[in-house]
Amino acid sequence: MSSNNSNTIDLLIDLVQRPSITPEDHGCQQMIAARLQTVGFTIEHMRHGEVDNLWARYGTEDPVFVFAGHTDVVPTGNADDWSQPPFSANIVNGELYGRGAADMKGSVAAMITAIERFVQSNPQPNGSLAVLLTSDEEGPAVNGTVKVVEALAARNEAIHYCVVGEPTSAGTLGDTIKNGRRGSLSAKLLVHGKQGHVAYPHLADNPAHKSFKFLDELVSIKWDEGDDNFPPTTLQISNINAGTGAGNVIPGTLTIDFNLRYSPAISVNDIQTQVQTLIEQHKLDVDISWNESAAPFLTPTGSLTDAMRSSVSKVVSVDAALDTGGGTSDGRFISRTCEQVIEFGPLNATIHQTDERINCEDIDSLSTIYENLLENLLGKQER
Numbered sequence: 356m357s358s359n360n361s362n363t364i365d366l367l368i369d370l371v372q373r374p375s376i377t378p379e380d381h382g383c384q385q386m387i388a389a390r391l392q393t394v395g396f397t398i399e400h401m402r403h404g405e406v407d408n409l410w411a412r413y414g415t416e417d418p419v420f421v422f423a424g425h426t427d428v429v430p431t432g433n434a435d436d437w438s439q440p441p442f443s444a445n446i447v448n449g450e451l452y453g454r455g456a457a458d459m460k461g462s463v464a465a466m467i468t469a470i471e472r473f474v475q476s477n478p479q480p481n482g483s484l485a486v487l488l489t490s491d492e493e494g495p496a497v498n499g500t501v502k503v504v505e506a507l508a509a510r511n512e513a514i515h516y517c518v519v520g521e522p523t524s525a526g527t528l529g530d531t532i533k534n535g536r537r538g539s540l541s542a543k544l545l546v547h548g549k550q551g552h553v554a555y556p557h558l559a560d561n562p563a564h565k566s567f568k569f570l571d572e573l574v575s576i577k578w579d580e581g582d583d584n585f586p587p588t589t590l591q592i593s594n595i596n597a598g599t600g601a602g603n604v605i606p607g608t609l610t611i612d613f614n615l616r617y618s619p620a621i622s623v624n625d626i627q628t629q630v631q632t633l634i635e636q637h638k639l640d641v642d643i644s645w646n647e648s649a650a651p652f653l654t655p656t657g658s659l660t661d662a663m664r665s666s667v668s669k670v671v672s673v674d675a676a677l678d679t680g681g682g683t684s685d686g687r688f689i690s691r692t693c694e695q696v697i698e699f700g701p702l703n704a705t706i707h708q709t710d711e712r713i714n715c716e717d718i719d720s721l722s723t724i725y726e727n728l729l730e731n732l733l734g735k736q737e738r
C-alpha cells in the first residue's frame with residue numbers, strides 16, 4: 356500500500372480486496388464496525404439468513420442522521436476480460452480498479468472517514484449519527500436493509516435523515532442527487548390456447564395470434580403524464596415465449612413478462628385494473644401474477660436536499676440537480692419510516708461493468724462533501 360494514499364483510499368483498497376459477492380460480506384462489516392467502535396459508536400450486527408447487516412450508532416439524541424450503504428458487489432464476469440484483476444484495487448492513472456469500487460465501496464469508505472473526522476471535531480453533535488450497512492443490496496434484498504428498518508421500527512428507534520451512498524453522479528462528481536425513485540411492478544402473464552398441428556388450425560387455438568392486438572394495446576397505454584418530480588410511467592415487455600421449437604406445432608400457451616416503472620401519479624391498483632380490463636376486452640384466457648418489488652418514494656425539497664446541495668457546491672463547486680430516474684435502491688425501504696431519504700455518491704459510468712473503476716480524487720472529495728453535510732446538519736460550530 357502506497358503511503359501517498361489518503362486514509363479514505365487506503366480503506367477503499369481494503370474493501371475492494373475483499374471479494375464480497377452478494378450475499379457474502381467477507382469481513383467488510385466487521386472491519387468497519389471495529390473502526391466505528393474505536394470512535395465511540397455502539398455496534399449491532401443484525402445477521403439474517405446468509406446476510407450480514409450492521410447498525411452502528413453514535414449518540415442518543417434526535418435528530419438521527421443515517422449513512423446507508425451496501426458492502427456486497429455483483430459478480431465480476433470473466434476476470435480475464437478485466438485490464439486489472441477485479442479484486443486487485445490497483446490504481447492506474449489516478450483511477451482505482453475493482454468490482455464495487457464505484458458501487459458502492461467508494462462511498463462506504465468516504466462515509467467512514469467523513470464520520471471519523473466529524474466525531475473527532477464534534478464529540479457531542481446536535482443529534483445522533485448512524486451507519487446502516489447490508490450485504491444484500493444487489494441480490495434479492497429480502498434479509499438486508501428492510502430487516503434493519505423493521506427492527507428499528509419495532510423498538511421505536513426513529514430515523515430523520517438518511518443518505519444512501521449509491522453512485523448517482525452522471526458526468527461529474529456532484530451533478531445529481533436522487534431524491535426519490537419510481538416504483539417497480541412486474542407481471543407474469545400466461546395466455547392459454549390449444550396446441551395443434553399447423554395444418555389443422557381449426558382444431559387448435561393459437562395463443563400467439565390471439566395476443567398480438569392485446570399486446571399492441573398494452574404497450575400503447577398512456578398511463579399518466581408524470582408530475583413535477585417524476586417522468587411518466589413506462590411499461591416494457593422483458594420476456595415473451597411460445598412454441599415447442601418445432602415448425603409444425605401451434606403452441607398451447609404463451610408467456611409474457613412485463614415490468615412497469617411507475618410514478619406516484621398512478622396507483623398499483625389502477626394499473627392492475629387497466630390491464631385486467633384490457634384482458635377482458637380481448638377475451639383472453641389468462642393466468643396473471645403480479646410482483647410489486649418497490650413502491651415509489653419522494654423526498655421533497657427541504658432541509659436534507661438543501662444541506663446536500665450546499666455541501667456539494669462548497670466542496671466541488673457543482674450545482675447539484677435533484678432527480679428521480681434510474682433503478683430502485685434500498686432507499687425504498689428506508690423511506691417507509693424516514694421522511695427525508697436521498698441518494699448521493701460518485702460517478703456511475705462503470706458500475707456493474709468490466710473494469711469498474713473510480714477516480715481517487717473524487718472519492719476524497721466525496722468524503723469531504725459527506726463531512727461537510729454532517730457539519731451542516733449536526734455540527735455545533737458556527738456556520
Ligand SMILES: [Zn+2]
Pocket residue numbers: 425458459492521522
Ligand atoms: Zn449499489
